[in-house]
Amino acid sequence: MAQIYSSLHFTKIVFKPLHTNLFNIVLISIFLSLGCSALYSQDIKKKQPTVTPNTQDVKKGAEKPLDTNPVAETPADTVKLDTIKVKKAFLNGQVKYKAETYAKIQQKKKLITLYDKAELYYQDVELKSGIIVMDYEKNEVYAGRIKDSLGNYTQFPNFKQGSNVIEPDSIRFNFKTKKALIWNSRTNQGEFNVKAAITKKENDSVYFLKGARFTTAKDVDNPEYYFQTNKIKFIPGKKIVTGSTYMVIAGVPTPIYLPFAYFPLSKETSVSGIILPSYNDSNTKGFSLQNGGYYFALSDHYNLTVVGDYYTNGSYALGMQSSYAKRYNFQGNVNIRFENNIISERGYPDYSKTRIYNIQWSHSQDSKANPNSTFSASVNLGSSEYFKQTINQVNVGSSLNNTLSSSISYSTVFHSVPESRLSLTATHSQNTNTKVINMTLPTLQFSVDRIYPFAINDGAKKGFFKNINLQYNLNGKNSFITTDSLFFKPEMFQDADIGFQHSIPLSTNFKVFKHFSVSTSLNYDEVWYFKTIEKHYDDQLATVVTNDVKGFDAFRTYSSSTSIGTTIYGTFNFGADKKIQSIRHVMRPAVSHSYTPSFEKYYDTYAIDGSGNMQTDKYYTRFEGGMYGVPGQNRSNSIGFNLSNTFEAKVTDKDTTKTEAKKIMLLNNLNFSTSYNADAKTLAWAPVRISGGTQFFDNKLSANFGTTLDPYAIDNSGTRINTFNIDNGGSLFRMTSANLTMNYSLSSKGSEKKDKPDSQAARNGGREDDLFGSDIDTGSYRKNSQFTDDDEEKEDAVAEFFKSKLPWDMTFAYSLTYGNNNREKKITGNSIMISANTDLTPKWKAGVSTGYDFVQKGVTFTQLRFERDLMSWRMDFNWTPFGPNATWNFYIGIKSGILSDIKWEKRNQNF
Template sequence: MTCQKTGHNFTKIAFKPLYTNLFNIVLLSIFLSLGSGKLYSQDITKKKTVISSNRQIDSTKKSVNQNKTPVLIVEKETDTIKIDSIKPKKAFLDGKVRYKAEQYAKIDQKKKIITLYDKAELYYQDVELKSGIIVMDYEKNEVYAGRIKDSTGAFTQYPNFKQGANVIEPDSIRFNFKSKKALIWNSRSEQGEFKIKAALTKKENDSVYFLKGARFTTSKDVDNPEYYFQTNKVKFIPGKKVVTGLTNMVIANVPTPIALPFAFFPMSKETSISGLILPSYNDSNNRGFSLQNLGYYFALSDNYDLTVLGDYYTNGSYGLRFESSYAKRYNYRGNLNIRFENLITSERGYPDYLKQNIYNIQWSHSKDSKASPNSSFSASVNLGSSKYFKQSINQVNIGSNLNNTLSSSVSYSKTFTSVPQVRMSLTATHSQNTQTEEINMTLPTLQLSVDRIYPFVGKDGVKKGFFKNINLQYNLNGRNSIVTTDSLFFKPQMFRDAKVGFQHSIPLSTNFKLFKYFSASTSMNYEEIWYTKTIERSYDVDQSKVVDKTINGFDAFRTYSFSSSVGTTIYGTFNFGNDKKIKSIRHVMRPSVSYGYTPSFEKYYDTYSADATGTMIKQYSRFESGIYGAPGLNNSNTLGFDLSNTFEAKVTDKDSTKVEPKKIMLLNNLNLSTSYNLDADGVTSLAFSPIRVSGGTTLLDNKMNVNFGATLDPYAIDNSGNRINVFNIDNGGSLFRMTSSNMTLNYSISSKGKDDTKKDKNVQSQRNGGREDDLFGTNTDLGDSRRSQFEDEEEEEGEDKISEFFNSKLPWDMTFAYSLTYGNNNRENQIIGNSIMISANADITPKWKAGVSTGYDFVQKGVTFTQLRFERDLLSWRMDFNWSPMGENANWGFFIGIKSGVLSDIKWDKRSTINR
């Protein structure tokens, strides 16, 4: 690269007709005005004067403009006078100059130089210049800025040159205001994620720079980076691109063999640009060598993008992925992922040869409620092959692999602002069991409801009392239900087996106060069910079994029911005295008694022969196969009882400055519920139903959640395990027989304490159907390995992360879960489930992070899924290692690469392949 001195062009103007001292007087006045600290420049206004032809013009008369710059006008014997072709001399500067300095500002009028020293600042047009010393030649329109030495001899007050949005911090700079050219020594600048330092920079114009002896990096410290790219020739266009010659990568000031004959780096000001995604190399025992995540990123617009990725294995296996995100401010946002893999195991001709296709589709969409207050649309879709997450060759996601259910929901709702209001919603749902491969779908579910109508409310609108609170409503629920399997998914048979039904209901209800302290409610409900298919049951002699024949056509049945309930709230306080640590305990009880009656609808039942002789006659309903079931054959006449309890205490606050006692929750809830069948005969049906007990509370400053439940049966069982009409206490047992119970503990704690916010972890794992926390390990998305395995911690400015060896501020978090299940339904009296899971993450040092997820199953007597995670912050680089040492999901992965998205392809990613 060659250096070229800034060129200058001068225009000489000769004033032939006049030789006076007027010009020198005007020039001296300009210099005197510069001494006041400000310079002004004004363009000469060219005036055109029309002079009458009969007017006598003096040829020696001169014209003076507002700046008193002499202008010569030549007379011609014509009707109009033209402006002289000799241009008037303009002022030296084209704009207002502001400057200041701490020690002195010296003006040399003879040399036409202004010198500013110590904390000098100069502002001219769009240029802002701050430096230790600034020298301005206002005749040549040039400025020089450089650093100065302090009392110790060290250089200080480096120049800071800013023009528009571009900022340069060199050792010294020489700049021409007219040509916009500059020479810059040891410049430092930032362009996007890049920091650039060059020994010599030539600024050709506002948009082109040429650099010599340049280094560029994404490190925070450009003078002492942990890595950089060294090159001798660079063409730099701010905000657009960097084009270099021979480029060599240097790590820790040691040149590496990594070199390129030329390099191109886009530096668009846009948030993202299109570009190629380089693959990572891997190998597999049963699929050969591979290239993973080769693709292209399309920045289609500001509202949406597209990423296309592919994998290829030398045995013929391949995978394709299409990932797109879209958003429109104040309207909607979402993302769509489509994944397909063609898996080949072993080689053709071998007995273990297998070829299969698996796929997965994920779509999430949310709409801003402000965009359309009366309607909404949302989607959360996760469907595909049941074995996708277990067999995928690219997506290492343990949370999804251990999950047994995939679910989806797409819904649209709208509110019609009529009187009364009408609400309508359409919902499509999907639930898929990855173990049995059974799929349940509704395509779609229609729900429509008309707002409550109070026919007996007066003009005052007051709803008080039994009659004025009487209201009725209309609800419609229509469903197209499909039950299928993986192999029949979206095939014609899947739609032939669909079941369609409509449920109409008109509830009539009211509520009122009873004896001042009781709240009572009563309701009647009318239902009408429509089906498009029914069944006809009979005994088939040829097949020697009972068969159901599907009858296509409209059919319906109608039912009605009655219910009522009475409840109240009872408060009790137990005081222990103000001198006690526990001052009082408050107990709140909410008992309620309910009654429900539904008559028998025997008219909708027919009979069929259950054997070939025709002597065994049974009843059935032609509506049994419908999605809303069949009407009841027997009366339902039940009396229910519910009791909910809350326990709260007031204790002395540990903070002695607080006068009021502290409230703590002892039990958030303790619920008991049971029912009694008034029509029970004691043989086919028993009067009392089992009592269900459930409760929950929080411990350890609301960091631990405890939930428990139990089922208590008052009846005994026979040798076959069937309930009999004998109370358990009369059969030699206790008052109640515990048939099942369960308890769960969840405890989360972190270094943030009470101010800890909910972590946004495992986002992709949640989309896949996995857990939000990392008890089942963290999600490893091979498409973007630059992302940290841990929660990103933002360091506070001006505060050291670690101040002393034993006084550190290193973040950590821990999640703990315990589950216990007891079963005794048939006198087995055993622990069905007993497991513990722990996940912990911590910063061992300010730059080292480590995490572990593990657990133990006490019933199976084995360690559950275990994952070890390590990560090293290498400033501009990131290195991580994760390892699952045991089980069928045993694998490991190592990654080291640059954090910056611009250089994300500079990485080394090595992972083992799970043999499935």
């Protein structure tokens, strides 16, 4: 295309002084006086001389400001001229512009025309388009598309004012009134993409749209779905208010219709609003509306969600969720749910009614908030049957785990000399099988840092005396043991146990013969109880009676321990030209001795019958059942033996460019331990415990094993006898138990492990992987998607798919246990579990969790998972085909959080 250059035309005005001719003036005056009786004069407008315009070319792509008020060059003159009032400049700022092909200024028409990659900047307005025409007399600008060489429209306008961006087909804008007419505008507001046939801009904050559609799909011209409406009032960053609106999916209008709609838009804070419930039905509860309620955006620091369920058989549920955070201080969340579950109908044999609840609270403090004190909370308590009976959540991992635990703690440091620490903790431990709850309200811990009384001022601690140190520790508890039915009822607090333990350890360490490390300690303990027991034989009841004795009581114990150990290194070299160049063996043997005297002074006797025979009396201590244990009746003089080993090899690296050998770990640990009680009259030797572990395949496969070897034989009833097994016709040791566990995790990306989402089962102390399936929580179900909305990652996934590199990951676990306590020689457990996930296509994901128990000869928990990425929608299906947790769940809905209530969910659960 030929280059077209326009010229800038300027009118240069020059004023010349008038030169007088005295002779001609006098002659004409005489002539006129003689010929006329009356003279009239007429002012003739002075004619301005014309000057040839000065032409200047605007270079390609040049950016030039527009001078709205040219200044005339006026030479000095002795004659006063008539003045013309200059018009005030009509633009309030400097206009900058540029264009690729040409920029033409038509001064007579007051127009600036920019063509091809045109850009115009004025005040807070930025306009880019194929063609821009600015009328600076009317304060208006017009921008539109242009056609390329193939006749296709290109270079659509991009209009930006402040933070608002509009991409229409064409636009007409008035700088003075700030009003505009926009054709086929496209704009993005929050999660919405909006397109309108005609848009009228009233001012900076109000738009009226006609023939509009809005969607969360990225392609607003060809969306998977959209909402069609004829009238919209649109306030950027605040709200969208529409008239009659209906939904269109894949170009097909649906019966989903609203007479009007209101959509809040906010970039800084969330907006309160109604949460629409989802419809469902159950074989045992009837039809239902689930998770309907209200979201309260209370402030920038905390919010509240209140939801509820209702079932036609009378069941109902209430839930409350809240998240809070304050930067550099703390953050946390609270989740409380109560369910009144009714199964079947009253009068039927399978009718049941239960009330279950669950309370979860997590709180963490930022380290910057207070360096001297911290407060944290991790609470998970409720009904023991909650995760087994709730219909709002399918969580096999949590239902199989039989422990719920909680902890709330506060700690502070006192910067004294020596430094001391104080902590208060409330704990809760609940067995969901036995329904027994252990709780402490609170636990007090106070400690004073180590004191070295014999260390010199320079801090050097060498030798026996200089390393002598002592501490002081105080531990106090107020504990309760109760059940589900009595939890937080008055009966729970009636049997509270209160106790304190004072401990003063005195220790030192030193070296002997340069290579042996010795540590020795002396421990003094004092325990206070406020409730003890008393036992006696009741002749009337003919049984032993145990009575509680309330009041302060205490016992004091002491013990000593000494250990000596060293480290031995051994290397076996095979040659630098061998594949295995050398093996390194590290041994850490240790011998320990512990001594505890007898504290039989704290023991009494009671008769087990009414015969009065002293031989039937039995020893007991009044401190039985105490939280800090009881004083020992028998003296203990035990010698312990422990040997730990590690094996490491140097192998030739497969990479020939590397000169150094590669180190691999053969055995992370191989431990042997046992002990001998010198004061025991029988069974002095403890069983030998062997344990070890290692890793293979670049640490992807971890294996741990252990076994227990008993040197003593057993009688026909299975009781250990004081006879060595080898003397009883057996081997040197009798294997009583053994176990082997293996875990293997790998993916298509090699050693890179796939990040697993934080699951409810993991928070309950279960597994973090999905060997027991993925959780299905209808309250936050849409958050569990495995898909990403990042375009670049999607493009990479498509590229990998067409290269036949399907992304996948797999988790494998195997467990084997052997029991032989009573010569049964039996495999007590033998099971395998596998979980695998893969991308069948860039849009399809599939997963399976299953296993097999070789002892019970049956398939363990099995779950099938399918998920489909529908661009702005998501669909998934979870199915547990058999077992007590058999269920299926189907979900399809919009990904966007602002339209998350537009979904359809169907599930069936077997109770």
